[in-house]
Amino acid sequence: xxxxxxxxxxxxxxxxxRVSIPERGPRQDLRAVGIVWRRxxxxxxxxxxxxxxxxxxxxxxxxxxxxxxxxxxxxxxxxGVSFKTFIYPGVLAMSVxxxxxxxxxxxxxxxxxxxxxxxLVAPVSRSAIVIGKCLGGATVATFQGIIILALAGAAHVxxxxxxxxxxxxxxxxxxxxxTAFGVMMAARIKQMQAFMALTQMLxxxxxxxxxxxxxxxxxxxxxxxxxxxxxxxxxxxxxxxAVFDHLxxxxxxxxxxTPGVTWDGWEVPVGxxxxxxxxxxxxLLGIAIAQFQRTE
Amino acid sequence: MTxxxxxxxxxxxxxxxxxxxxxxxxxxxxxxxxxxxxPNGAGKSTTIKILCTLADPTSGSAxxxxxxxxxxxxxxxxxxxxVFQDTTLDAxxxxxxxxxxxxxxxxxxxxxxxxxxxxxxxxxxxWDRRGSVVSTYSGGMKRRLEIARGLLHxxxxxxxxxPTVGLDPQTRSSIWxxxxxxxxxxxxxxxxxxxxxxxxEHCDRIAIIDHGKIVAIDTPEKLKASIGEDxxxxxxxxxxxxxxxxxxxxxxxGAVHDGLVTFTVASGEQFVPRLFAGLTQPIRSVSVxxxxxxxxxxxxxxxxIRDSEATASDRxxxxxxxxxxxx
Numbered sequence: 319x320x321x322x323x324x325x326x327x328x329x330x331x332x333x334x335x336r337v338s339i340p341e342r343g344p345r346q347d348l349r350a351v352g353i354v355w356r357r358x359x360x361x362x363x364x365x366x367x368x369x370x371x372x373x374x375x376x377x378x379x380x381x382x383x384x385x386x387x388x389x390x391x392x393x394x395x396x397x398g399v400s401f402k403t404f405i406y407p408g409v410l411a412m413s414v415x416x417x418x419x420x421x422x423x424x425x426x427x428x429x430x431x432x433x434x435x436x437x438l439v440a441p442v443s444r445s446a447i448v449i450g451k452c453l454g455g456a457t458v459a460t461f462q463g464i465i466i467l468a469l470a471g472a473a474h475v476x477x478x479x480x481x482x483x484x485x486x487x488x489x490x491x492x493x494x495x496x497t498a499f500g501v502m503m504a505a506r507i508k509q510m511q512a513f514m515a516l517t518q519m520l521x522x523x524x525x526x527x528x529x530x531x532x533x534x535x536x537x538x539x540x541x542x543x544x545x546x547x548x549x550x551x552x553x554x555x556x557x558x559x560a561v562f563d564h565l566x567x568x569x570x571x572x573x574x575x576t577p578g579v580t581w582d583g584w585e586v587p588v589g590x591x592x593x594x595x596x597x598x599x600x601x602l603l604g605i606a607i608a609q610f611q612r613t614e
Numbered sequence: 615m616t617x618x619x620x621x622x623x624x625x626x627x628x629x630x631x632x633x634x635x636x637x638x639x640x641x642x643x644x645x646x647x648x649x650x651x652x653p654n655g656a657g658k659s660t661t662i663k664i665l666c667t668l669a670d671p672t673s674g675s676a677x678x679x680x681x682x683x684x685x686x687x688x689x690x691x692x693x694x695x696x697v698f699q700d701t702t703l704d705a706x707x708x709x710x711x712x713x714x715x716x717x718x719x720x721x722x723x724x725x726x727x728x729x730x731x732x733x734x735x736x737x738x739x740x741w742d743r744r745g746s747v748v749s750t751y752s753g754g755m756k757r758r759l760e761i762a763r764g765l766l767h768x769x770x771x772x773x774x775x776x777p778t779v780g781l782d783p784q785t786r787s788s789i790w791x792x793x794x795x796x797x798x799x800x801x802x803x804x805x806x807x808x809x810x811x812x813x814x815e816h817c818d819r820i821a822i823i824d825h826g827k828i829v830a831i832d833t834p835e836k837l838k839a840s841i842g843e844d845x846x847x848x849x850x851x852x853x854x855x856x857x858x859x860x861x862x863x864x865x866x867x868g869a870v871h872d873g874l875v876t877f878t879v880a881s882g883e884q885f886v887p888r889l890f891a892g893l894t895q896p897i898r899s900v901s902v903x904x905x906x907x908x909x910x911x912x913x914x915x916x917x918x919i920r921d922s923e924a925t926a927s928d929r930x931x932x933x934x935x936x937x938x939x940x941x
Contacts, residue, residue: 337730337768338694338723346721353718360707366748431701439666440719441691 324411342441346521350442351450358421360452362461369462372420376413376466380406382474396571404563406473406574407557408530410485414459415525419517420499421455426513429504438610439599448501452603455497456490463489466529482597484560491592492553499584505609535577537552546581549598552591553586555579559588589603619644619771619803620665625674627660634660636826637674642771642803642819647793649817650791650807651907653919657826658807659699661777665805668697669719679770689710692720699776701756705749709740709759713766734762738792738800754785758792765800772796774806789819795812809919811907822914829914834907841905841913844848844882847874848889848900856895863892871918878909 384402528550618641826884882902
């Protein structure tokens with residue numbers, strides 16, 4: 319694949335170091351994806367404050383809201399099931415929600431501090447940069463989710479390897495889609511404040527409409543319709559399925575707590591549900607790439 | 615010029631109604647240090663953006679390292695190094711991490727990254743600080759790191775857009791030491807823009823650009839020689855009367871620049887005694903200077919570069935006032 323490698327002498331005075339730059343190709347683009355991805359990890363590792371603050375909200379929801387409401391909401395629960403267990407999958411989704419979108423926000427910073435330009439003038443395809451960014455954001459966000467996953471015991475969820483792998487896979491999918499959404503927004507919005515305001519405005523409704531805090535059955539029609547339009551619904555439901563499949567519950571209790579997403583009475587299978595999220599991720603990624611493809 | 619490294623023909627760039635670059639043509643030879651000199655808003659940055667493939671020209675053509683900036687964008691990018699006016703470093707990464715990021719993005723072969731990294735970092739005297747996070751660097755160190763990064767992939771042309779803007783005079787001169795050192799060590803062509811006259815003196819050739827057009831292009835020495843006349847500045851109590859007298863008595867065109875009556879005349883030192891004899895206005899001070907690039911700029915554009923900067927900022931202020939008033 320190394321076609322037309324150009325070699326040139328670099329330093330005629332001191333020791334000559336030959337630097338060769340290959341023609342652009344898939345391997346080159348892959349290396350670019352790799353380094354953009356790695357940069358996200360390096361930055362995340364050096365920014366512990368961000369990691370800690372991103373955990374506060376899900377922990378508050380799980381322990382404070384979960385415990386506080388269990389005396390009320392717990393009454394509606396089947397015996398032996400804690401309200402905390404019920405909202406646990408939603409809290410997992412929430413833990414990646416903020417981190418994924420904040421990762422995308424770094425593009426707005428990168429533009430402000432000029433680093434975006436360093437990436438955009440490089441002889442690599444811009445899709446490599448956007449994909450690297452989305453994968454980086456997804457990895458970092460999933461890592462946050464894993465921290466919450468480590469608290470499973472506190473929500474009376476068993477530490478089961480199959481369950482964990484399933485949930486991690488689902489978190490990864492969700493994180494990627496959310497980062498792609500954030501990157502698409504960041505391509506348009508040049509100011510950090512505007513980006514923050516807009517994402518804040520979107521994130522809370524997304525979370526509240528996803529059925530993270532309540533079952534999807536028996537809702538008033540208007541709310542039922544809105545939840546079906548929320549992409550987060552299609553990931554919270556499979557995650558709840560995964561969690562409750564690993565609890566020993568009576569079939570009635572199980573179907574009461576995890577009714578699944580229904581379209582006019584038809585239950586959307588888990589595969590299709592995850593497929594919807596994946597397709598959305600791909601479409602958002604495509605739009606993001608197209609937006610970064612333009613030159614002046 | 616045989617085999618120019620940068621070749622620009624009738625370049626035009628329009629942003630809506632604004633014509634930022636209005637038909638520019640020039641060529642830069644291999645190994646040359648070529649400077650674009652002009653006030654802010656003259657079209658320097660727009661031209662450099664086009665040459666770096668960051669903007670498409672409205673019309674005309676530009677070739678860099680033998681490749682067309684519009685049709686062979688990636689090949690051009692592999693062959694150029696860039697140092698922008700504003701820093702483009704990741705302040706959260708270390709100096710070395712910034713450079714490694716660049717090496718991966720440009721596809722510098724893995725075996726070469728290590729030695730080349732050391733070489734460029736040593737060249738700008740940052741090898742010892744390579745492990746420090748960039749946010750701890752001073753302004754001059756950041757600029758040096760950017761120069762090292764721009765050289766990492768051994769480009770044929772290094773573009774420096776206002777390389778020393780915003781730095782203190784001492785740091786500015788040290789940056790120039792590094793640039794001059796670099797010219798000795800590497801087979802490289804340097805294209806830079808500046809609005810500092812003293813910086814333009816470092817160039818082999820300069821193009822004076824004003825209102826999107828090149829008004830003069832030559833070596834600094836030849837440009838200065840083309841003026842021929844010395845510049846005389848006098849301080850008087852009534853500048854307007856003094857200007858009128860200069861015109862009536864000697865047929866000289868004077869004008870007020872930077873608070874002094876300024877005019878040019880052949881062999882200025884011999885002229886001073888005649889000036890004192892001929893002018894009825896009392897003269898408080900007088901200075902005579904050999905032509906500088908400032909004078910070159912003035913003779914081609916009718917004003918000093920500081921005047922043009924001032925009018926540019928006045929214009930901005932007027933716009934802001936108009937916008938406020940319009941509310």
